[in-house]
Amino acid sequence: MTPVGPLFQANGVTKRFGGFTAVSGVDLTLGTGESVGVIGPNGAGKSTLLGLIVGSLRADAGTLELEGRDMSRLSLPDRVQGGIARAAQIPQTFARLTVRENLRLPAVFGARLHGAEASDWVDEVLTLTGLTDHAGAVAGELGLLSRKRLELAKAVAARPRLLLLDEIAAGLTQHEIETMIGLVKSLRSDRAIVWVEHIPFALRETCERLVVLDKGEKILDGAFATVWEDERLQSVYMGVADHAAA
Amino acid sequence: MTPRAFSAGLLILGGALAAWSAMRLDPGSLYLLSEVVVIMILAQMWNLLAGYAGQISLGHQLFVGLGGYALFLAANNTGVPIWIWLALAPVLAGALAIPLGMVVFHLKHAYFAVGMWVAAEIVAALVLKWSWTGGSAGLILRPGGESMTSNPERVIFFGLAFGLVALVVALRAFLASDTGLALLGMRDNPQAAEASGVNVRRMHLLVFVISAMGCAAAGAAYYVNALYISPSDAFQMNWLIAMMFVTVIGGLGTLTGPILGTVLFIAIREVMTNAGYSGGTYWIVIGALAVVVLLVAPRGLWPAIQDLTDYTKRKAFR
Known part of the structure; x- marks a missing residue:
């Protein structure tokens, strides 16, 4: 059974904090196997947008659909079970549990696997994310790269159809970033990925499409190379248009 | 030895x-x-609620009193044997805990703690004022309206002691299960648990209901032994203080800690009372002990003992 229409569709997603509009009427459509990079200056609403999609934040307006199912009113755990997972900017790991136990939780409660089926899937995710050697280690004692990998592995273990990555490469060395890029590439085939990151070459390597957010609004969305060359992108980052007028 | 064999051995x-x-x-x-x-x-x-689910309740004396009163009222007004009511009292408390939990879990942290306290005080005040609950005079256990012919302490003790062993075995199995893992995950990081698909609210409610049922069962058994129940005794804050004291001293979030803490608590009380210190003097010693333990070993005595034996073991291998 092939689903008709896109895998994921967001329409007019809006979030206000008091009088400040953090995300304003953003539309986003994704197909299976598609990877989209999201860039924009600090405060553009990138992380907020991911929070609204995964459900850790409640949208004030707009709708979200995954595989034709309305996700707008679902709670965070229900959306995770429904096929959306996010690797957070600051690793949200279970400090006193082992790496294996950290992954068993999303495998059981997110992907709804049981018993040996869940164990096999956890082993697979451990191999995929290069954490096999750390499987028995307590998460609180891991280094930064391992904790970032574990955060990504937890999101993958929930078997999402839509995987949201929030600055998973930030703070890593060049070599470590390349490891992360390899990892993301290996995950692309049967899901959609939205990757928020400040590191252009990481997105260029993994995403065929690029979205630019500025002041909560989506100002560009298209093929990576086209958007990258667009002068509006330059003005957002250089502040040419705004500051020239001021 | 497998965990299953260990559990069976412990039960037998x-x-x-x-x-x-x-x-x-x-x-x-x-x-x-x-x-x-x-x-x-x-x-x-x-401890299950505070140490594992991270929810500090200051109102658990409510369930002790509810269990006791449910049993006394049901046994005194019907001809059904009290053993049946002993089994049903926790079910009733659990059923009441569901709507109560749905309300108090809207409150967070300190507000939850105080909210539970308020709930306990409200119920205590109602029981005190109503005439059908015996008012401030309380109730004497008269199953089916007749006086007890024999003292129940032998059967009650067996039921309680076996119940405790079964409870510890069940809690061990629970914590080793996937649901137990979710509880341990919530203790570490509730946001991450939600992001893993765990319904934290439902888990809190589950643990809340279990803890209410356990307290009601213990309360019902305690007051059958006492043969008499009154609001000022059944809903007293001292129940809560005892639960908190022994758990925090023994080791919050461990299964052995509360057992160890209780032994200390009762030992201090009995030794001091036998030595002639009257009334509540022992609370002073217990309070002082609590302060010392929290300063020297903030995680409680049992984790401190474990650290110590680990340390000596490591030394022995050197």
Whole structure:
């Protein structure tokens, strides 16, 4: 059974904090196997947008659909079970549990696997994310790269159809970033990925499409190379248009 | 030894010890030991909610009183044997805990703690004022309207002691299950648990209901032994203080901690009372002990002992 229409569709997603509009009427459509990079200056609403999609934040307006199912009113755990997972900017790991136990939780409660089926899937995710050697280690004692990998592995273990990555490469060395890029590439085939990151070459390597957010609004969305060359992108980052007028 | 064999062994050994004690010991000792076991069960239940689910309740005396009153009212007004009501009292408390939990879990942290306290005070005040609950005079246990013909302490002690062993075995199995893992994950990081698909609210409610049922069962058994119940006794803050004290001293978030804490608590109380210190003097010593333990070993005595034995083991290998 092939689903008709896109895998994921967001329409007019809006979030206000008091009088400040953090995300304003953003539309986003994704197909299976598609990877989209999201860039924009600090405060553009990138992380907020991911929070609204995964459900850790409640949208004030707009709708979200995954595989034709309305996700707008679902709670965070229900959306995770429904096929959306996010690797957070600051690793949200279970400090006193082992790496294996950290992954068993999303495998059981997110992907709804049981018993040996869940164990096999956890082993697979451990191999995929290069954490096999750390499987028995307590998460609180891991280094930064391992904790970032574990955060990504937890999101993958929930078997999402839509995987949201929030600055998973930030703070890593060049070599470590390349490891992360390899990892993301290996995950692309049967899901959609939205990757928020400040590191252009990481997105260029993994995403065929690029979205630019500025002041909560989506100002560009298209093929990576086209958007990258667009002068509006330059003005957002250089502040040419705004500051020239001021 | 497999965990299953260990559990079975613990159950058989605990059951045998409980049965032997119930048959051989004198009624006075059994009454005291019953109280010890009651506090161990209460502490284990409070610990499940506070130490594992991270929800500090200041109102768990509510469930002790509810269990006791449910049993007395049901037994006195019907001809059904009290053993059946002993089994049903926790079910009733659990059923009441569901709507209560749905309300109080809207409150967070300190507000939850105080909200539970308020709930307990409201119920205590109602029981005190209503005439059908016996008012401030309380109730005497008269199953089917007739006086008790024999003292129940032997059967009650066996039930309580075996219940405690079964409870510890069940909690061990629970914590080793996937649901238990979710609880441990929530303790570490509730946001991450939600992001893993765990319904944290539902888990909190589940643990809340279990702890309410356990407290009600222990409370019902305790007051059957006492043959008399009154609002000022059944809903008293001292139940809560005992649960909290023994758990925090023994080790919050461990299964052995509450057991160890209860032994200390009762030992101090009995030694001081026998030495002639009157009334509540022992609370001063217990309070001082709590302060010292929290300063020296903030995680409680049992984790401190574990660290110590780990340390000596490591030294021995060097």
